Amino acid sequence: MSSQNQFVDIILPVPLPRLFTYSIPEDMVSMVEVGKRVVVSFGKKKSYSGIVFKLHNNKPKEYETKPILSVLDSAPIVNNEQLRFWQWLADYYQCTLGEVYKAALPSGLKMESETNVIYNAEFVADHPLSPNEDKILDIVSAKKVCTINELNQLSGLKNCLPVLKRLLEYNALFVNEKLKEGFKAKTEKVLSLCDEYKNDESMHAAFDNLSRAPKQLELLMAFLSMCGGVNKANEGVFVSRQDLLKKNNASSSTLKELITKNIVCESERNIDRLDLTEKEKHEAHPLNEAQQDAHQQIQNAFATKDVCLLHGVTSGGKTEIYIHLIEEQLKKGKQVLYLLPEIALTTQITTRLKKHFGNLLGIYHSKFADAERVEVWNNLLEQKTYKVILGVRSSIFLPFQNLGLIVVDEEHENTYKQFDPAPRYHARDAAIVLANIFGAKTLLGTATPSIESYFNAQQGKYALIELTQRFEGIQMPEIIAVDTREARRKKKMNSHFSPVLLQHMDEALANGEQVILFQNRRGFSPFIECGQCAWVAKCVNCDVSMTYHKHFNQLVCHYCNHTEKLPDVCPACHSPAIETRGFGTEKIQEEMSILYPDYKVARMDLDTTRSKSAYDKIISKFEEGKVQILIGTQMISKGLDFENVRVVGILNADNMLNYPDFRAFERSFQLMTQVSGRAGRKHKRGLVILQTSNPQHPVIMDVINHNFANHYQGQIEERRAFKYPPFHRLIYITIKHKDQQITNQAAYFIAKQLTTVLGNRVLGPQAPVINRIQNQFIKKVLIKVEKKASPVKVKQLIQEVIFSLQSQQAYRYVTFQIDVDPA
Numbered sequence: 001m002s003s004q005n006q007f008v009d010i011i012l013p014v015p016l017p018r019l020f021t022y023s024i025p026e027d028m029v030s031m032v033e034v035g036k037r038v039v040v041s042f043g044k045k046k047s048y049s050g051i052v053f054k055l056h057n058n059k060p061k062e063y064e065t066k067p068i069l070s071v072l073d074s075a076p077i078v079n080n081e082q083l084r085f086w087q088w089l090a091d092y093y094q095c096t097l098g099e100v101y102k103a104a105l106p107s108g109l110k111m112e113s114e115t116n117v118i119y120n121a122e123f124v125a126d127h128p129l130s131p132n133e134d135k136i137l138d139i140v141s142a143k144k145v146c147t148i149n150e151l152n153q154l155s156g157l158k159n160c161l162p163v164l165k166r167l168l169e170y171n172a173l174f175v176n177e178k179l180k181e182g183f184k185a186k187t188e189k190v191l192s193l194c195d196e197y198k199n200d201e202s203m204h205a206a207f208d209n210l211s212r213a214p215k216q217l218e219l220l221m222a223f224l225s226m227c228g229g230v231n232k233a234n235e236g237v238f239v240s241r242q243d244l245l246k247k248n249n250a251s252s253s254t255l256k257e258l259i260t261k262n263i264v265c266e267s268e269r270n271i272d273r274l275d276l277t278e279k280e281k282h283e284a285h286p287l288n289e290a291q292q293d294a295h296q297q298i299q300n301a302f303a304t305k306d307v308c309l310l311h312g313v314t315s316g317g318k319t320e321i322y323i324h325l326i327e328e329q330l331k332k333g334k335q336v337l338y339l340l341p342e343i344a345l346t347t348q349i350t351t352r353l354k355k356h357f358g359n360l361l362g363i364y365h366s367k368f369a370d371a372e373r374v375e376v377w378n379n380l381l382e383q384k385t386y387k388v389i390l391g392v393r394s395s396i397f398l399p400f401q402n403l404g405l406i407v408v409d410e411e412h413e414n415t416y417k418q419f420d421p422a423p424r425y426h427a428r429d430a431a432i433v434l435a436n437i438f439g440a441k442t443l444l445g446t447a448t449p450s451i452e453s454y455f456n457a458q459q460g461k462y463a464l465i466e467l468t469q470r471f472e473g474i475q476m477p478e479i480i481a482v483d484t485r486e487a488r489r490k491k492k493m494n495s496h497f498s499p500v501l502l503q504h505m506d507e508a509l510a511n512g513e514q515v516i517l518f519q520n521r522r523g524f525s526p527f528i529e530c531g532q533c534a535w536v537a538k539c540v541n542c543d544v545s546m547t548y549h550k551h552f553n554q555l556v557c558h559y560c561n562h563t564e565k566l567p568d569v570c571p572a573c574h575s576p577a578i579e580t581r582g583f584g585t586e587k588i589q590e591e592m593s594i595l596y597p598d599y600k601v602a603r604m605d606l607d608t609t610r611s612k613s614a615y616d617k618i619i620s621k622f623e624e625g626k627v628q629i630l631i632g633t634q635m636i637s638k639g640l641d642f643e644n645v646r647v648v649g650i651l652n653a654d655n656m657l658n659y660p661d662f663r664a665f666e667r668s669f670q671l672m673t674q675v676s677g678r679a680g681r682k683h684k685r686g687l688v689i690l691q692t693s694n695p696q697h698p699v700i701m702d703v704i705n706h707n708f709a710n711h712y713q714g715q716i717e718e719r720r721a722f723k724y725p726p727f728h729r730l731i732y733i734t735i736k737h738k739d740q741q742i743t744n745q746a747a748y749f750i751a752k753q754l755t756t757v758l759g760n761r762v763l764g765p766q767a768p769v770i771n772r773i774q775n776q777f778i779k780k781v782l783i784k785v786e787k788k789a790s791p792v793k794v795k796q797l798i799q800e801v802i803f804s805l806q807s808q809q810a811y812r813y814v815t816f817q818i819d820v821d822p823a
């Protein structure tokens, strides 16, 4: 008996709690390695690519193992640190390794029977393809889209995944997604001077020859000038074909002549898709005194602490401090991950970081085509160029090798929490664990710390560094609360705008300054109502009112995207008195355009940023002053840096304060402080008009007084009194089923079972604010456990209870979601 491992545990993209064991065929023994992808069959007909998790010699007792079908990779695509991290995520957030695997890898690196394979019409092979590659490519090109299962059948190959994998690497095919807008081919056609003409004599001859073809001559001259002169052309520099034709307005037939005459040669060159235009690298800005001081404190703190919280006022210049810290890591040969909570923020920060880090900077987020994400993955895996990664939460899954620092910018943001599907992880908290695995440091930065992080800093678990001055020494903006109830009673409101707001807007705009208006609701109006019988349009699938979107003249459910036509008359009483109620960003935009016809108004929310380039366009128009009034949801509230914004209007503070959640006050303080922070960042003090029906509200007072300490004090006391984080850990169990009674019974059973062990740590079942979504009834059970309690034990208990319920026939199809540390 050899000592070689005969079995292997594979992570598969199936929602089963444990890993499956497969046997290793003799001829694959030397190829199987932890972190590589292998193809296995699972279930009746399905085959999947999975990740090798563990090699061993323990034959499973419960089932007969199947053999691995093939090994896809010559080297691991997931490293040991990642696998440790995955295991932690699965344990802590109570999900399976398969679910983590699904979230972690870009689609192009995962393949399963149902995966759609899509033909890339732009593909040109640069070497002859193998017969099997040809075969697969022909099938896909004929069908345009087909699943891997179909490919196996149609090709007659027993297992086409290895062939498919190569075709994906050539970019001949794509997986699982349509060709997204803005996708550039990986290769670019380039031109260079042909060898025969790389001397003066033949070049002269060429000029003579072309004297009767002025267009060709002109193009040749343009080509040489784009090369940087004849000498450079002789050295063999490349010029982009597209650039040459575009810049000179030349036709491809003219170029073709030069190519046929063998003066200019055409070839394909790999280009880095994420490589922005080559800009000169800039030195980082020197830090001012306060920044230097904070920077020094951070460095000192890192000598003894792993996590540092930088609490710095808006426009304090935190980003510049990060840049200096990143530079120091690069000098030590370390990698850095810079996390942002929202794609909207990557635009400006990318520009700032590119200037310093050039091609060392890689960017990773979901608006990128999958192929681009695969490229970033491989770049890190092969340790090619990227040393700094800027990304949103999913970038914690990238294959880092020697992380030195993770920056979590706007650490307080709840968009760091993944809500659906599992793993329901918090990227900030997971980042700290990831940093630990590498022995790296984590820097949390924000102007409005989360209660949890500030508490950790107070307890000495994190170091705390405060930056209290705005970069240019400008005062924090003046915040004026306007009592909208009062104004309404006196009939002074102009639609949703108070006279104070309009007056200050008038002044700022007349001065050539800009305005930001914040309203945390998209669409035109959050509900429509019959003026006669009070009928409200509700979603057929969910227990919510439908939002009216005027641009599409449609009612849209923001929970399931169900749409309906706006009815002409009330479906209940047939009165035509259908009225819109409340207001969203779309309505604000319309009214602003009417009130200020001479100024340009733009809007940034989920509806206007569906495409990849939309953020860039809106932000740069505002930066360049082509837009004077910018309206937006929380997307515009933080992190953005505009010079010329004098007035910020918060149109309705009430609905955030009244939201039924224990974090409502915390979030309201953060949102209002952050959006206020967009005003008066440079040159001149800003002004914020805060519209509310309750100007004396303690949260509003804290915002007006820029008093974080007081806000924190109030919140932490409540959290302690009512057993909320950071004192207790919350776990939500969401129970869903299409039948209301079954949902209720299941929830009651779960709560009761848990209570027998956990006692009064269990609350509920309770109906959430929206108790039906997509035709599923919803109940929640809340568990509050002491911070010291072992999450693994609680997890086991929950799993057992759920299992015992699901093994009863009537409850087999009840679904459960477990959310640890809900945001």
Ligand SMILES: Nc1ncnc2c1ncn2[C@@H]1O[C@H](COP(=O)(O)OP(=O)(O)OP(=O)(O)O)[C@@H](O)[C@H]1O
Pocket (backbone or CB within 6 Å): 285, 286, 287, 288, 291, 312, 313, 314, 315, 316, 317, 318, 319, 320, 446, 447, 471, 638, 639, 640, 641, 677, 681
């Ligand atoms: N040392 C410096 N030299 C030159 N300009 C600086 C320096 N520090 C900051 N700035 C400029 O000041 C402005 C505000 O800085 P930054 O955007 O880093 O603030 P921030 O603390 O990240 O704010 P927020 O929390 O609102 O995002 C930026 O335009 C930035 O370029």
Ligand SMILES: [Zn+2]
Pocket (backbone or CB within 6 Å): 539, 540, 541, 542, 557, 558, 559, 560, 561, 562, 774
């Ligand atoms: Zn719905």
